[in-house]
Amino acid sequence: MDHGATTRPDPEVVNAMLPFYDEFFGNASSLHSIGQEAAQALASSRKTVADLLGAEAGEIIFTSGGTESDNLALKGIAYLKKNKGKHIITSVIEHPAILNTCKYLGDMGYRITYVPVDDQGLVDPADVEDAVTDDTILISVMHANNEIGTIQPIEEISAIAHKHGVLVHTDAVQSVGKMPVNVDDLGVDMLSISAHKIYGPKGVGALYVRKGTRLQGLSQGGSHEMGKRAGTENIPGIVGMAKAVELARHRLDGDIKYLDNLRDTMIRKILDLIPESYLNGHPTKRLCNNVHVRFSYVEGESLLMMLDMKGVAVSTGSACSSKSLEPSHVLAALGIVPEEIHGNLRITLGHENTMDEVDYVVENLVDIVKKLRAMSPIAPKI
Amino acid sequence: MYSEKVLDHFSNPRNVGEIEDADGVGEVGNPACGDMMTIYIKVDDGKLTNIKFKTFGCGAAIATSSMITEMAMGMTIEEALEITRDSVADALDGLPPVKLHCSNLAADGLHAAIEDYLKKKETGN
Ligand SMILES: Cc1ncc(COP(=O)(O)O)c(C=O)c1O
Ligand code: FES
Numbered sequence: 001m002d003h004g005a006t007t008r009p010d011p012e013v014v015n016a017m018l019p020f021y022d023e024f025f026g027n028a029s030s031l032h033s034i035g036q037e038a039a040q041a042l043a044s045s046r047k048t049v050a051d052l053l054g055a056e057a058g059e060i061i062f063t064s065g066g067t068e069s070d071n072l073a074l075k076g077i078a079y080l081k082k083n084k085g086k087h088i089i090t091s092v093i094e095h096p097a098i099l100n101t102c103k104y105l106g107d108m109g110y111r112i113t114y115v116p117v118d119d120q121g122l123v124d125p126a127d128v129e130d131a132v133t134d135d136t137i138l139i140s141v142m143h144a145n146n147e148i149g150t151i152q153p154i155e156e157i158s159a160i161a162h163k164h165g166v167l168v169h170t171d172a173v174q175s176v177g178k179m180p181v182n183v184d185d186l187g188v189d190m191l192s193i194s195a196h197k198i199y200g201p202k203g204v205g206a207l208y209v210r211k212g213t214r215l216q217g218l219s220q221g222g223s224h225e226m227g228k229r230a231g232t233e234n235i236p237g238i239v240g241m242a243k244a245v246e247l248a249r250h251r252l253d254g255d256i257k258y259l260d261n262l263r264d265t266m267i268r269k270i271l272d273l274i275p276e277s278y279l280n281g282h283p284t285k286r287l288c289n290n291v292h293v294r295f296s297y298v299e300g301e302s303l304l305m306m307l308d309m310k311g312v313a314v315s316t317g318s319a320c321s322s323k324s325l326e327p328s329h330v331l332a333a334l335g336i337v338p339e340e341i342h343g344n345l346r347i348t349l350g351h352e353n354t355m356d357e358v359d360y361v362v363e364n365l366v367d368i369v370k371k372l373r374a375m376s377p378i379a380p381k382i
Numbered sequence: 383m384y385s386e387k388v389l390d391h392f393s394n395p396r397n398v399g400e401i402e403d404a405d406g407v408g409e410v411g412n413p414a415c416g417d418m419m420t421i422y423i424k425v426d427d428g429k430l431t432n433i434k435f436k437t438f439g440c441g442a443a444i445a446t447s448s449m450i451t452e453m454a455m456g457m458t459i460e461e462a463l464e465i466t467r468d469s470v471a472d473a474l475d476g477l478p479p480v481k482l483h484c485s486n487l488a489a490d491g492l493h494a495a496i497e498d499y500l501k502k503k504e505t506g507n
Contacts, residue, residue: 325416342416375437
């Protein structure tokens with residue numbers, strides 16, 4: 001139940017990819033017929049991905065994943081517009097692919113404003129507007145957060161940005177496939193997605209770039225991907241991504257309804273059955289598959305290990321579980337007190353999970369929290 | 383990431399609990415940092431006759447607490463003071479490098495409990 005980390009490629013995705021490793025191995029830039037097979041697959045994949053987002057095929061750049069898409073969006077604009085302005089606005093709860101790119105640009109002499117979030121993880125569009133200056137070239141706020149699943153008011157942020165003539169990017173890696181994502185409804189100029197979060201292959205993603213938006217490519221080379229991303233395209237990966245997108249599109253309505261129900265049942269049971277347990281993130285503006293809870297007096301890595309021993313894979317943002325021994329920057333941004341920040345768990349559901357599995361996890365969690373609290377020097381005695 | 387021994391001590395920790403009339407209590411760590419440990423000892427004739435612990439922390443913190451209580455049980459105070467974080471980690475067939483500070487916590491906790499006992503003895507209660 002760690003679908004936020006990655007998903008198992010759908011068998012249909014794998015089957016769609018295989019022929020492009022041997023039979024259709026062509027280079028999409030070649031003019032002969034083997035190359036043209038690849039060029040056709042590339043074109044139709046681009047169309048499929050564009051359709052999902054309500055975009056045009058010419059607005060989709062294939063990349064090596066969400067991380068590269070985020071880098072290309074931020075640096076591509078920053079480098080191109082450095083003479084116009086050097087100010088970028090983002091939020092404190094972005095994925096490291098954005099945060100560390102901003103930190104890098106900060107070291108390069110750009111000025112970065114990190115807008116805060118409230119205790120449910122929401123950005124206030126008014127804070128974004130307050131941060132805008134004459135020097136602002138780009139606003140990048142994620143669509144849905146990868147840890148706590150909070151969905152941001154991107155439509156409002158885009159409206160503010162455009163009022164001030166500033167471009168908007170959103171990282172939609174977590175929202176695609178779990179809610180409708182339409183570039184015109186959101187009003188964004190750029191949007192990042194990644195295949196491996198939607199039952200597609202790893203190492204492939206895309207950046208939507210609105211027609212007319214110029215961007216400086218990050219590597220020098222051939223004129224692939226409309227001159228914005230040099231390098232021979234990863235055709236098997238792109239074909240796999242397109243298949244995953246096609247499946248996600250067909251499944252979307254059913255998946256949302258199904259996962260909403262699993263998520264709400266799991267949250268309700270956990271909060272009902274475990275004393276001093278709390279939901280992190282927003283109760284309703286939340287990804288349909290995200291359960292993020294915390295328990296007083298216990299530590300997240302121990303919770304995770306005990307669930308793992310019961311065959312349940314989850315994740316945690318506790319300090320002990322991270323290499324840096326710092327708690328998650330997202331949970332810290334919510335203002336959770338240090339004593340409470342460690343006992344958190346993220347459970348991210350997928351359409352192959354069942355209600356029986358939800359019950360199994362809750363039952364085990366009740367026992368595990370009890371066991372760890374009995375061992376904890378800070379838990380009140382029962 | 384963890385050895386079999388760590389997983390064993392983590393899932394079946396030995397000597398969890400408190401000792402009501404402990405001769406020494408050691409409390410180390412800080413819940414704000416995500417780890418805290420309390421160790422209780424009973425001393426008879428210079429020997430540790432009972433040890434219990436309570437730990438809030440990661441898998442390694444729980445496993446090292448459990449391991450150190452098992453190692454120190456029956457030892458003289460002098461022997462117990464010689465247990466280091468390395469000897470606890472070795473007894474568990476090693477710990478991942480980022481987790482070595484957790485074994486520190488266990489050794490510090492035990493030593494703090496012994497110091498508490500020695501101090502109490504000195505002041506005569
Ligand atoms: C919100 C968000 N952005 C970006 C990424 C990075 O995507 P990728 O793993 O494809 O580089 C992830 C994945 O962890 C993510 O959750
Ligand atoms: S107690 Fe925090 S890493 Fe071990």
